[in-house]
Amino acid sequence: MAWRGTRRLAVPFLVVGGIIAVALAAPVLPLGDPVTIDVSARLTPPSAAHWLGQDEYGRDVLTRIVWGARASLAVSFLAAAIAGVFGIILGLLGGYFRGVVEILTVRSAEAVLCFPPLLLALLVLTLLGPGAGTLIVALSILYAPTYARVAYAETLAARNLDYVVAQEALGARSGRILARTVLPNVAPPLLVQFSLTVASAMVLESGLSFLGLGVVPPEPSWGLMIRGARSTMDQAPWLLLWPCLALTGTIVALNLLCDALRDVLDPRGRNVTANPFRALTGNLLSRTSPPQVSKPELLRVDGLTLEIAAEGGAIRPVRDVSLSVAPGETLAVVGESGSGKTLTGLAVMGLLPPVVEIVSGEVHYTDRTGHTYDLMRLDDAAMRGLRGDEIAMVFQDPSSSLNPVHRVGDQVAEAIRAHRNVSAAEAWRQAVGLLDQVGLPDAARRARAFPHELSGGQQQRAVIAAAIANGPRLLIADEPTTALDVTIQAQILALMAGLKHQSGGMGMIFVTHNLAVVSEIADRVAVMYIGEVVEEGPVDQVFATPRHPYTIALIESVPEGDDDRLSAIPGTVPPLHDLPPGCRFAPRCGFAEAACTTADPPLERIDGKRSTRCRRWRELA
Ligand code: SF4
Numbered sequence: 209m210a211w212r213g214t215r216r217l218a219v220p221f222l223v224v225g226g227i228i229a230v231a232l233a234a235p236v237l238p239l240g241d242p243v244t245i246d247v248s249a250r251l252t253p254p255s256a257a258h259w260l261g262q263d264e265y266g267r268d269v270l271t272r273i274v275w276g277a278r279a280s281l282a283v284s285f286l287a288a289a290i291a292g293v294f295g296i297i298l299g300l301l302g303g304y305f306r307g308v309v310e311i312l313t314v315r316s317a318e319a320v321l322c323f324p325p326l327l328l329a330l331l332v333l334t335l336l337g338p339g340a341g342t343l344i345v346a347l348s349i350l351y352a353p354t355y356a357r358v359a360y361a362e363t364l365a366a367r368n369l370d371y372v373v374a375q376e377a378l379g380a381r382s383g384r385i386l387a388r389t390v391l392p393n394v395a396p397p398l399l400v401q402f403s404l405t406v407a408s409a410m411v412l413e414s415g416l417s418f419l420g421l422g423v424v425p426p427e428p429s430w431g432l433m434i435r436g437a438r439s440t441m442d443q444a445p446w447l448l449l450w451p452c453l454a455l456t457g458t459i460v461a462l463n464l465l466c467d468a469l470r471d472v473l474d475p476r477g478r479n480v481t482a483n484p485f486r487a488l489t490g491n492l493l494s495r496t497s498p499p500q501v502s503k504p505e506l507l508r509v510d511g512l513t514l515e516i517a518a519e520g521g522a523i524r525p526v527r528d529v530s531l532s533v534a535p536g537e538t539l540a541v542v543g544e545s546g547s548g549k550t551l552t553g554l555a556v557m558g559l560l561p562p563v564v565e566i567v568s569g570e571v572h573y574t575d576r577t578g579h580t581y582d583l584m585r586l587d588d589a590a591m592r593g594l595r596g597d598e599i600a601m602v603f604q605d606p607s608s609s610l611n612p613v614h615r616v617g618d619q620v621a622e623a624i625r626a627h628r629n630v631s632a633a634e635a636w637r638q639a640v641g642l643l644d645q646v647g648l649p650d651a652a653r654r655a656r657a658f659p660h661e662l663s664g665g666q667q668q669r670a671v672i673a674a675a676i677a678n679g680p681r682l683l684i685a686d687e688p689t690t691a692l693d694v695t696i697q698a699q700i701l702a703l704m705a706g707l708k709h710q711s712g713g714m715g716m717i718f719v720t721h722n723l724a725v726v727s728e729i730a731d732r733v734a735v736m737y738i739g740e741v742v743e744e745g746p747v748d749q750v751f752a753t754p755r756h757p758y759t760i761a762l763i764e765s766v767p768e769g770d771d772d773r774l775s776a777i778p779g780t781v782p783p784l785h786d787l788p789p790g791c792r793f794a795p796r797c798g799f800a801e802a803a804c805t806t807a808d809p810p811l812e813r814i815d816g817k818r819s820t821r822c823r824r825w826r827e828l829a
Pocket residue numbers: 756757758791792793794795797798799800801804809821822823824825
């Protein structure tokens with residue numbers, strides 16, 4: 209915890225702690241009896257003997273303020289805590305699992321919100337009778353749905369963050385993901401909600417006690433004191449001041465405390481947006497009976513087609529995509545934005561967003577034992593077992609791939625422990641070794657850093673360390689250098705090339721829009737255009753003699769110098785819901801002829817190693 213954050217926390221912490229300490233110490237403090245009546249001294253103004261005066265029954269006001277704090281604080285904190293526990297559980301479950309679980313948890317709890325809060329509290333208190341215990345029950349019921357909504361909204365937001373998906377990809381169980389990854393990230397707003405709830409509960413407790421439905425007289429509470437002072441307001445207005453001051457001061461201090469807590473507990477600080485991590489793994493194949501097929505390559509994608517339901521009709525962002533990767537080989541998948549290259553990678557990982565459906569296709573993967581499976585037919589448990597262990601993934605933005613509330617060493621260790629039965633200490637030792645292996649300077653020290661304390665390049669090294677933690681046979685890198693500056697890009701590329709060399713057989717799919725990167729790192733390249741592979745083959749051959757006009761356009765659009773952005777290719781990419789007939793590239797193709805618009809050309813094998821989706825490829829030679 210940073211010293212600056214600690215200092216910010218100190219003042220409200222001391223104030224709230226002091227209030228609670230005084231309330232708890234009431235029985236041993238040199239105070240009078242809070243309920244002893246002295247009618248002869250009623251409404252006596254403040255004096256040396258009675259610093260805050262005496263109330264309408266001659267009771268010492270200071271004594272009752274201190275004892276009243278016990279009731280108000282106990283009711284408010286207990287109600288806020290009980291409501292928080294139940295509400296957060298409902299919100300987490302509803303936001304994470306959605307569907308029926310959401311209806312049974314969050315939506316059901318929201319029914320409570322249909323009732324006006326005071327009316328609901330009055331109803332419960334009328335049914336169960338007044339008293340502090342009943343008040344706690346009523347307030348807990350009242351506030352739990354609010355927690356549920358906050359937790360639900362935050363969980364929904366966190367649910368699709370990279371680091372949560374990463375934990376799923378690591379094979380972590382849902383309960384562990386909720387407790388270790390989602391909850392810490394939704395905690396700051398829940399802490400704020402806790403402070404608001406305590407403050408609101410104190411006000412409501414006072415209000416209900418004021419109405420005679422809360423704490424039962426003659427026991428003191430601030431609400432009862434305000435009620436008593438109201439009837440004598442004309443004669444002794446100061447009696448109204450003290451409980452109001454106590455109530456207001458405590459609420460302000462609570463809000464300041466929780467605000468400071470939120471800032472201190474969230475290492476991202478106020479200026480950093482959410483987000484976190486991905487890698488991937490498994491060892492559960494032996495527990496399932498996946499279908500075996502007879503394709504011996506490391507990975508072969510056959511005829512993959514993906515579909516998204518849309519208002520104007522379904523669109524297919526990936527159509528009939530076929531790829532293969534051999535052990536030790538790097539396949540670059542290149543194309544403009546919207547070409548479907550990232551979705552293809554996510555399909556292999558089994559991490560497609562829920563809106564994307566697999567229409568057809570097979571993804572054959574050969575594991576360490578030599579068994580080949582169709583990943584499209586594996587169940588969730590088996591895929592979870594593969595991800596992070598056999599197949600790993602590195603994503604584009606390292607800052608969103610690392611969980612901001614966990615130290616990077618812990619995150620790498622978590623990737624190891626998701627698939628290896630090792631102690632926490634051993635996992636940490638291995639994590640430091642991995643961070644050192646990927647070139648993180650002073651790895652032992654930086655393993656203890658939070659992601660925001662590392663540079664972008666260092667973050668990506670940490671992400672790569674987690675991805676290779678279990679020695680995957682296939683690494684999918686989705687534009688892993690795009691978010692980095694040019695110098696760091698070169699370092700990360702060199703690192704990945706070196707890791708592949710050291711691994712002795714790890715295959716890699718390198719998704720990129722940067723042809724310069726392709727030539728540096730890949731053995732083969734697959735060029736994609738709006739959802740289809742239009743050319744595929746060895747990098748040197750494709751670059752030397754491209755056999756598709758789109759590949760030619762891509763090569764010609766490569767900018768000079770350090771700028772890695774593709775310059776514009778003539779024409780625009782047609783929308784997926786309005787694809788042109790025949791060859792999809794025809795409207796932008798300088799070689800197009802009438803026949804090109806009658807039928808979409810198939811991916812044609814043009815020699816033993818290459819293929820193209822252009823019917824005029826011979827004329828391009
Ligand atoms: S098939 Fe025709 S339109 Fe399509 S890329 Fe080849 S020449 Fe161009």
